[in-house]
Amino acid sequence: MRYLPLTPDDRAEMLSVIGARDIDALFADVPAAARKRDLFDLPRHAGELEVERELSALAARNRPAGAGPFFCGAGAYRHHVPATVDHVIQRSEFLTSYTPYQPEIAQGTLQVLFEFQTQVAALTGLDVANASMYDGSTACAEAVMMAQRVTRREKGILSGGLHPHYAATTQTIAHAEGMEIVRLKAAVDAEAAVIEAIDAETACVVVQTPNVFGMVTDVTRIAEAAHAAGALLIVVTTEAVSFGLLKSPGEMGADIAVAEGQSMGNTLNYGGPYVGLFAAREKLVRQMPGRLCGETVDADGRRGFVLTLSTREQHIRREKATSNICTNSGLCALAFTIHLSLLGEAGLRQLAAINHSKARQLKRAVEAAGLEVLTPRFFNEIAVRTRGPATELVERLLHKGVIAGVPYARLDPHAGLDDVLLMTATELTTDADLQSLTQALTEGAR
Numbered sequence: 001m002r003y004l005p006l007t008p009d010d011r012a013e014m015l016s017v018i019g020a021r022d023i024d025a026l027f028a029d030v031p032a033a034a035r036k037r038d039l040f041d042l043p044r045h046a047g048e049l050e051v052e053r054e055l056s057a058l059a060a061r062n063r064p065a066g067a068g069p070f071f072c073g074a075g076a077y078r079h080h081v082p083a084t085v086d087h088v089i090q091r092s093e094f095l096t097s098y099t100p101y102q103p104e105i106a107q108g109t110l111q112v113l114f115e116f117q118t119q120v121a122a123l124t125g126l127d128v129a130n131a132s133m134y135d136g137s138t139a140c141a142e143a144v145m146m147a148q149r150v151t152r153r154e155k156g157i158l159s160g161g162l163h164p165h166y167a168a169t170t171q172t173i174a175h176a177e178g179m180e181i182v183r184l185k186a187a188v189d190a191e192a193a194v195i196e197a198i199d200a201e202t203a204c205v206v207v208q209t210p211n212v213f214g215m216v217t218d219v220t221r222i223a224e225a226a227h228a229a230g231a232l233l234i235v236v237t238t239e240a241v242s243f244g245l246l247k248s249p250g251e252m253g254a255d256i257a258v259a260e261g262q263s264m265g266n267t268l269n270y271g272g273p274y275v276g277l278f279a280a281r282e283k284l285v286r287q288m289p290g291r292l293c294g295e296t297v298d299a300d301g302r303r304g305f306v307l308t309l310s311t312r313e314q315h316i317r318r319e320k321a322t323s324n325i326c327t328n329s330g331l332c333a334l335a336f337t338i339h340l341s342l343l344g345e346a347g348l349r350q351l352a353a354i355n356h357s358k359a360r361q362l363k364r365a366v367e368a369a370g371l372e373v374l375t376p377r378f379f380n381e382i383a384v385r386t387r388g389p390a391t392e393l394v395e396r397l398l399h400k401g402v403i404a405g406v407p408y409a410r411l412d413p414h415a416g417l418d419d420v421l422l423m424t425a426t427e428l429t430t431d432a433d434l435q436s437l438t439q440a441l442t443e444g445a446r
Contacts, residue, residue, distance in 0.1 A: 125250025
């Protein structure tokens, strides 16, 4: 029996109050082709055992990333997560606690967020970091909106090396804010095109390193060009482990750094939930979205933590809010902090070095199969030109037990790069995996 809490009279009264002609008027912005008039053609209700069997059968059709050679990346990376991470986040004081609406009471939660912020600021080389975002793509969009507020300009430039999903997310939110977004043509090396696109109307420039093709770029020249035009530089990183080996965004002149923190402490999770990292220079702190936890002392001189800055509309007047972020991915942020704490600086650097070493092995394996690597400078991800559509090569190799990577066309179908395959190697990539890839490519690339 369906749950219908409102009577027709109730609905008519509500529509009258808000001035809508009928319920359809509430969905005027949804294209007609996307609307469904009738019930979906789904099976009717079933018993618990029947549902469990059906879902188990569907789940069995999936292949886990760890079931064989796996070279996918493109913004979501398979890394080893220590058992300690899961053990700690499942403690009741972490698992059941949530946003501290009475923040000074939840000292443990605040300290976790404070430590997380400290780590993110250190990794990005910037002054302040917030208490996390939804994920990397929405953090990127929020950074562009922040640049609009700071510069009072209405144009953002997105590098051709920015992950297409990040670009699309930013375009969606910017459109709602009335901001112009210039998305440059996809390119492995996008530095020159970005610098050329900067003008006096530019609020911000968004670049990614390593970019979606795996290309590592020192963005110092882009930072200088942006600052000369009065614009902010936003640096995006989708692979957090790269912070252990590469120059930080702050060192290269970034005003804002955003990143996806999934690589630390968080598994692939079928695409989420993940955790967004966000850091900025101190002079921009009051325009930073989300929340910021600070350290203080209480009346007795004991160390304590407080919610220092909270800029969402639940805490301050809506017109003064800098974002409407309603959660901070707290459990994912905790997992990030635990993993990074276990590694320490030396451990992170060693992990990053191993990732780069594995990627160099991957490059040799691909070239041994006669394919061209398009990425001259990389961390743990490369772009490979295939003979024919990359999707077809991936399908052929899948039948040989190898998941070869992510065709770029899946991320950006209109870029005209159907023969480009994104491939990643991490510390979990074994020599046997690489041997299987070489053999499969040699047989399947023809």
